[in-house]
Amino acid sequence: MSRLNLTGKVAIITGGASGIGKSIATALAKEGVSLTIADIDAEAARGTVQQLEQVNPAATYIPIETNVTDAASVAAMVEGTLEQFGKINILVNNAGINVPRLLVDPAGKEELDEATFDKITAVNQKGIFLCSQAVAREMISRGEGGVIVNMASEAGLEGSEGQSAYAGTKGAIYAYTRSWAKELGKYDIRVVGCAPAILEATPLRSVDYEQALAYTRGITVEGLHESYEEVAVPLGRVGRLDEVADLVCFLASDMASYITGTVVNISGGKSRG
Ligand SMILES: NC(=O)c1ccc[n+]([C@@H]2O[C@H](COP(=O)([O-])OP(=O)(O)OC[C@H]3O[C@@H](n4cnc5c(N)ncnc54)[C@H](O)[C@@H]3O)[C@@H](O)[C@H]2O)c1
Numbered sequence: 001m002s003r004l005n006l007t008g009k010v011a012i013i014t015g016g017a018s019g020i021g022k023s024i025a026t027a028l029a030k031e032g033v034s035l036t037i038a039d040i041d042a043e044a045a046r047g048t049v050q051q052l053e054q055v056n057p058a059a060t061y062i063p064i065e066t067n068v069t070d071a072a073s074v075a076a077m078v079e080g081t082l083e084q085f086g087k088i089n090i091l092v093n094n095a096g097i098n099v100p101r102l103l104v105d106p107a108g109k110e111e112l113d114e115a116t117f118d119k120i121t122a123v124n125q126k127g128i129f130l131c132s133q134a135v136a137r138e139m140i141s142r143g144e145g146g147v148i149v150n151m152a153s154e155a156g157l158e159g160s161e162g163q164s165a166y167a168g169t170k171g172a173i174y175a176y177t178r179s180w181a182k183e184l185g186k187y188d189i190r191v192v193g194c195a196p197a198i199l200e201a202t203p204l205r206s207v208d209y210e211q212a213l214a215y216t217r218g219i220t221v222e223g224l225h226e227s228y229e230e231v232a233v234p235l236g237r238v239g240r241l242d243e244v245a246d247l248v249c250f251l252a253s254d255m256a257s258y259i260t261g262t263v264v265n266i267s268g269g270k271s272r273g
Pocket residue numbers: 014015016017018019020021038039040041044066067068069094095096097098123151152153154195196197198199200201202203204205
């Protein structure tokens with residue numbers, strides 16, 4: 001038996017239909033965890049579930065169309081999961097968006113406006129509040145503890161040129177993780193986070209995203225790609241999604257039973273934004 005002891009557990013992964021979330025889903029499925037893939041993209045969530053059924057047919061997977069910024073939608077995510085599985089052991093708050101903008105753009109092209117600020121904050125910050133509250137209520141009433149894993153980013157501590165609104169929401173995740181760990185420890189609910197830096201590309205790194213980020217840094221998209229390679233990563237390479245997924249499996253498992261209130265950096269040693 002794996003020392004992770006995850007077999008038979010139930011997890012919700014927000015944003016589980018793409019990129020890091022899908023990689024986490026795959027790793028947890030291999031450990032025998034049954035999953036709710038909660039994503040705003042219903043079709044992608046259904047596709048992910050079909051793939052997970054091939055990865056490990058012994059566990060059960062359901063897609064639930066969820067908008068983490070909407071309390072009613074989050075309530076339906078929790079209800080649908082309980083209806084199917086009867087319990088929730090793990091919540092992975094992974095859904096997140098990033099829209100690069102400058103605080104001030106004298107050219108008026110890519111300046112941070114209120115609507116963009118509100119949109120990023122709604123998904124990355126309000127979303128983890130709504131999901132954590134709804135799931136923690138359920139974990140407390142069941143009385144068997146649980147684990148909440150929050151997806152931060154190295155940018156949350158280091159800041160990031162052209163991505164201040166995003167970095168702000170990720171910095172807040174450190175504070176939520178520490179605060180909720182203090183509040184929920186007495187219920188045996190651990191709250192942890194992980195903070196990746198530069199990873200292999202996911203759909204988050206869209207054409208629009210890269211064009212805007214390159215603009216905010218005064219370089220071309222090609223220059224941006226070169227900067228990913230040139231940036232000082234002591235391990236000399238970008239991170240793989242499955243490496244982040246392995247960290248989440250560990251943090252969610254009994255092997256991490258005394259770890260709470262902390263965000264683990266997974267950056268290959270990179271420590272400057
Ligand atoms: N990719 C990286 O290099 C990197 C680095 C550090 C942190 N992160 C964080 O990891 C997380 C996942 O990033 P990714 O690169 O896999 O992105 P991604 O775009 O590939 O996946 C994000 C998923 O979230 C879903 N989503 C978006 N808005 C939603 C909403 N309102 N409700 C529910 N689901 C929603 C999307 O449909 C998508 O499936 C994010 O929180 C991101 O900030 C990513």
